[in-house]
Every structure is written in C-alpha cells, then in structure tokens.
C-alpha cells in the first residue's frame with residue numbers, strides 16, 4: 255500500500271521539494287535579485303544610468319524586505335527542521351553540526367550582515383546623493399560599500415541555495 259505523503263505545518267511550497275511556500279519564494283527570488291543586481295551595477299558603471307540604478311535598487315530593497323519579514327514569520331511559527339528530517343544531510347540530534355545545519359550557519363553569517371549593510375547603503379544613498387542621483391561627495395563611500403553589499407548578496411544567494419538543497423531537496 256502506498257504511504258501517504260508527509261504533512262508539515264504551514265503552507266507548502268510550489269517547487270516540488272519539501273520547502274514551505276516562503277522558503278520557495280525566497281529561493282526563487284534570489285534567482286531574480288542576483289541578475290537584476292548585476293544589471294543595475296552594470297548600468298551605473300558603464301552607461302551612467304544613475305536614475306535607473308536607484309529605481310532598481312529601491313524595488314529590490316522593498317521586495318527583499320517584504321520577503322524577509324514573511325520568511326521570518328514562517329520560520330518563527332512553523333520552523334524548518336521537520337521539513338528537513340527526510341534529508342540524509344540533516345540530523346535533528348546534531349542540528350548545528352550536521353551538513354544542513356553547518357550550511358545554515360554559513361548562510362546566516364552572510365545573510366544577516368548583508369541585510370544590515372543593505373539598509374545602511376540604501377539609507378545613506380537616499381540621504382547623500384542629490385535628486386535625481388548624480389555622483390558626488392558620497393560616491394567613494396557608496397562605491398566601496400555598494401560593492402560589499404552586492405557581493406554579500408551574491409554569497410547570501412549561493413549559500414542559501416546550498417542550504418535549501420541540503421535540507422529540502424536531498425533525500
């Protein structure tokens with residue numbers, strides 16, 4: 255007799271893995287954010303499209319902020335561990351020393367500083383660049399920390415995808 259598919263608390267995802275709805279949304283969102291970020295930086299660097307760069311960055315920051323809040327609520331209320339129990343890389347008794355747990359620690363050590371850095375970079379850019387945005391006294395600081403924020407986001411994405419695979423795809 256076929257065994258029933260396991261049920262987990264919270265809304266199920268749509269990617270066919272064990273991920274919840276918000277895990278799937280954030281997993282997919284990073285595949286959009288990372289290329290859009292690359293285009294936004296390319297536009298400002300090569301074509302000096304400062305206004306478009308600003309719009310793209312603000313849209314991305316808003317989308318990410320909403321996603322992070324919904325995602326946090328999902329994790330606080332429903333957790334992720336039960337969805338990972340079928341993975342050979344997860345061990346509930348050694349949550350933080352199994353491969354899935356270690357990959358989550360690595361992911362969070364990029365995600366948390368990157369989130370804080372994004373808030374600072376966006377707030378400082380809005381305060382210090384003229385409207386419409388043009389290079390100026392704030393350019394040096396913004397270029398340095400803008401690159402750090404962008405690279406942080408790339409690693410947040412890569413490590414997040416790895417955690418997602420180890421916890422919710424592998425079986």
Ligand code: HEM
Nearest residue numbers: 299304308311375379380387388389393397400401403404
């Ligand atoms: C977290 C969000 C943001 C990131 C990651 C980011 C990233 C970057 C990067 C990496 C550059 C330098 C490109 C190069 O190497 O030449 C840059 C330039 C620039 N950004 Fe942003 N940016 C963000 C938000 C914003 C916002 C909100 C504004 C406007 C209010 C803005 C305005 C500019 C301007 C005017 C430049 C040109 C600076 C210059 O070359 O003198 N950025 N940004």
